[in-house]
Amino acid sequence: MYIKPYGDTLNDGAVQLSFSMPVTCSGRAKEAARQLVLKMGFAQCDIVHAHPLSDEFTFFVAYAKTAASIDFDRVEYVEALDEKSLSMDEVNAFIKAEFKRKLVVVGACTGFDAHTVGIDAIMNMKGYNHHFGLERYPMIEAFNLGAQVPNEKLVERARELRADAVLISQVVTQKDTHVQNLTRLIELAEADGLHSHCLMIVGGPRIGNKLARELGFDAGFGSGTYAEDVATFIVKKLKERQTAGPRRQQ
Amino acid sequence: MKAKLGLSKAKISQARRRAAGIAGPVREHIRRHTTVAVERATLRLLGADGANRDGVPVPNLVLEALRGRVGEGLSKHYISALLREGKSPVELNAALAEGFDIAQVPLLDQGRVAAKAAELVRELEARLRANITHRDARLKEFSPNAKSPMLYVIVATGNIHEDVKQARAAALQGADIVAVIRTTAQSLLDYVPYGATTEGFGGTYATQENFRIMRAALDEVSQSQRRYIRLVNYCSGLCMPEIAAMGALERLDMMLNDSMYGILFRDINMYRTFVDQNFSRMINAAADIVINTGEDNYLTTSDAVEKAHTVLASQFINERFALDAGMQPRLMGLGHAFEMDPAIKNGFLLELAQAQMAREIFPEHPLKYMPPTKFMTGDVFKGLAMNVLFNFASKATGQSIHLLGMLTEAIHTPHLQDRYLAIQNALYVMNSMADFADEVEFKRGGLIKRRAQQVLDESLTLLAEVERLGLFTAIAQGLFAEVKRPQDGGKGFDGVCEKAPGYWNPVEDWLECRLKIAG
Numbered sequence: 001m002y003i004k005p006y007g008d009t010l011n012d013g014a015v016q017l018s019f020s021m022p023v024t025c026s027g028r029a030k031e032a033a034r035q036l037v038l039k040m041g042f043a044q045c046d047i048v049h050a051h052p053l054s055d056e057f058t059f060f061v062a063y064a065k066t067a068a069s070i071d072f073d074r075v076e077y078v079e080a081l082d083e084k085s086l087s088m089d090e091v092n093a094f095i096k097a098e099f100k101r102k103l104v105v106v107g108a109c110t111g112f113d114a115h116t117v118g119i120d121a122i123m124n125m126k127g128y129n130h131h132f133g134l135e136r137y138p139m140i141e142a143f144n145l146g147a148q149v150p151n152e153k154l155v156e157r158a159r160e161l162r163a164d165a166v167l168i169s170q171v172v173t174q175k176d177t178h179v180q181n182l183t184r185l186i187e188l189a190e191a192d193g194l195h196s197h198c199l200m201i202v203g204g205p206r207i208g209n210k211l212a213r214e215l216g217f218d219a220g221f222g223s224g225t226y227a228e229d230v231a232t233f234i235v236k237k238l239k240e241r242q243t244a245g246p247r248r249q250q
Numbered sequence: 251m252k253a254k255l256g257l258s259k260a261k262i263s264q265a266r267r268r269a270a271g272i273a274g275p276v277r278e279h280i281r282r283h284t285t286v287a288v289e290r291a292t293l294r295l296l297g298a299d300g301a302n303r304d305g306v307p308v309p310n311l312v313l314e315a316l317r318g319r320v321g322e323g324l325s326k327h328y329i330s331a332l333l334r335e336g337k338s339p340v341e342l343n344a345a346l347a348e349g350f351d352i353a354q355v356p357l358l359d360q361g362r363v364a365a366k367a368a369e370l371v372r373e374l375e376a377r378l379r380a381n382i383t384h385r386d387a388r389l390k391e392f393s394p395n396a397k398s399p400m401l402y403v404i405v406a407t408g409n410i411h412e413d414v415k416q417a418r419a420a421a422l423q424g425a426d427i428v429a430v431i432r433t434t435a436q437s438l439l440d441y442v443p444y445g446a447t448t449e450g451f452g453g454t455y456a457t458q459e460n461f462r463i464m465r466a467a468l469d470e471v472s473q474s475q476r477r478y479i480r481l482v483n484y485c486s487g488l489c490m491p492e493i494a495a496m497g498a499l500e501r502l503d504m505m506l507n508d509s510m511y512g513i514l515f516r517d518i519n520m521y522r523t524f525v526d527q528n529f530s531r532m533i534n535a536a537a538d539i540v541i542n543t544g545e546d547n548y549l550t551t552s553d554a555v556e557k558a559h560t561v562l563a564s565q566f567i568n569e570r571f572a573l574d575a576g577m578q579p580r581l582m583g584l585g586h587a588f589e590m591d592p593a594i595k596n597g598f599l600l601e602l603a604q605a606q607m608a609r610e611i612f613p614e615h616p617l618k619y620m621p622p623t624k625f626m627t628g629d630v631f632k633g634l635a636m637n638v639l640f641n642f643a644s645k646a647t648g649q650s651i652h653l654l655g656m657l658t659e660a661i662h663t664p665h666l667q668d669r670y671l672a673i674q675n676a677l678y679v680m681n682s683m684a685d686f687a688d689e690v691e692f693k694r695g696g697l698i699k700r701r702a703q704q705v706l707d708e709s710l711t712l713l714a715e716v717e718r719l720g721l722f723t724a725i726a727q728g729l730f731a732e733v734k735r736p737q738d739g740g741k742g743f744d745g746v747c748e749k750a751p752g753y754w755n756p757v758e759d760w761l762e763c764r765l766k767i768a769g
Contacts, residue, residue: 053423056419124551126552146733147516148434148438148516177451177648205628
């Protein structure tokens, strides 16, 4: 099934855009913005608003129509979780039944990242948006190491605490700094042998499962993730590992 | 602003007494200690600057050479070297950067050292006075164009020259305050990098050169716009006092500076932080720099409904530490934030109660109000709506420093047009309700009054508990922001040093005298 953006009629291809350009606001600037949108491949474009941001910058709001469409049936995407998440109680019951011990989860914002909003939402007792955090789970021992934890320290603490899973939050993604940091971390975890028995999971607003897997992590969770989503992945994956035997170093 | 909440004056006084009781024992610790950062800041204020070929700053070179003598104060060595070598600070800095070993310079007699120190301190005083005079003159000249609250934006490109373009654009659009975001990495560096930053991650370094570049740009746009545009940077982390020194020298107008933030959110050692924050606040006070405290951060980790009283308690504590550092209330930009879950029924009324309460309890303080961040999603349109309510709450309760919410919060550092949209939003809301605060009173026994009284009561209970435990233990037990920090843990503990009997610091002596701090 081919689909296009929907404005007010099926397949009208309506898209709203806004952007700034480094030119003085003028009729010519507006025309340049319109032509630029057409160059992007849009079939039709109206610049509905233009306003100077300074003497050298102009802001535009544009409505455009695209001829492009996508065959929805052929879009492939693998979610970190291929089924519905368990509830907090179900996670606890699952751990009791399958592991017969508490699972240890260690979380941190690593490298230079100081933004703890994400890791707190997943780990803190209170959780986020009425979804309790992992600290609230009776069968999970959760250790939130906080912000700016050096990668070395995180690996060391995870080993000491005999972690079953490590959660890394990365919020700052400017200039792909998170990719470099995550790459260093996964290299450390591999060298240390930690990753052979411990899940490495990364989360953040600009993090997807695809990127995380490419970097060598077990899963990646983006915005809109709650503690039970992460917990479900952890228990299911650990169970799978348990059944399949220890993961061999690749 | 007229008091509308009917808060008990006796309870407010009691809270202040408890804050004093909490700060007292910490004050004793502060008095008996110096830190590597305090010594480096002192050297900077006496003229130490520059860096060697490897980028090690001159104040750090002096410290490394004299590591074992921190407890006696490092200034006497620097001043002895100036005198013995017959050099100016600029010349001595150059020599130090080339490898001149200051440890080999014998100390001169204290009389000569003190006389030279007095001369250097007079130069320092003159420079700070010139900065204050300049700022006051511009503020007076441009006062017809001043806004209340002042609109505060951030620039965060990581390239100071790119930051300048964005700051200029924001100022033209109506921003009154520009904060140059500092790369988060800097808070844990035990030195201040040297020179201009052109490739930072998530911000630039706070360097003296970056301060100069942005100051010059904002002064230019201040003239063209007939509004004095204030410059902000971060006086926090392991180099808190040094950054205060640089900010004082380069006429920054505001600095983020919190008495406990580094401990709770950066895992910096508490003994280190308390000494550093005191010295940095003395410098800020002497330079007439408004501090912005960080209470908003409590609400990004904790719930804004349940933990509102921790914000108020921390405001009382921050106020007390600032008073102890000789700072007047007009320089205390106590922080708070609009961080209620937007799904809560009447959440806006709770926000209004909190903001009004802060205004009434801290009437002379330029309160700093932070926008929604925690519940901002990728939905920029919902975000814009939330920022309208935030702008409304701020104007309705007479806040002073209004950090504009960005519709793209939670997505990226602000794009050029994000700031424009935020400024337009605030100008519209605040103009259309200009005299709202004066028109409206709150219902007796209503939700807003009850909420404010409840938060004050809860903060009194918390302050009593902290006073009973002692602040060091209270932090260790996680009473603030639900973060536990061990007393001897955290970064920078090895940089704390007990003052030896012969400790001497001419800048500290001058600051205490100038700020009338009882010795």
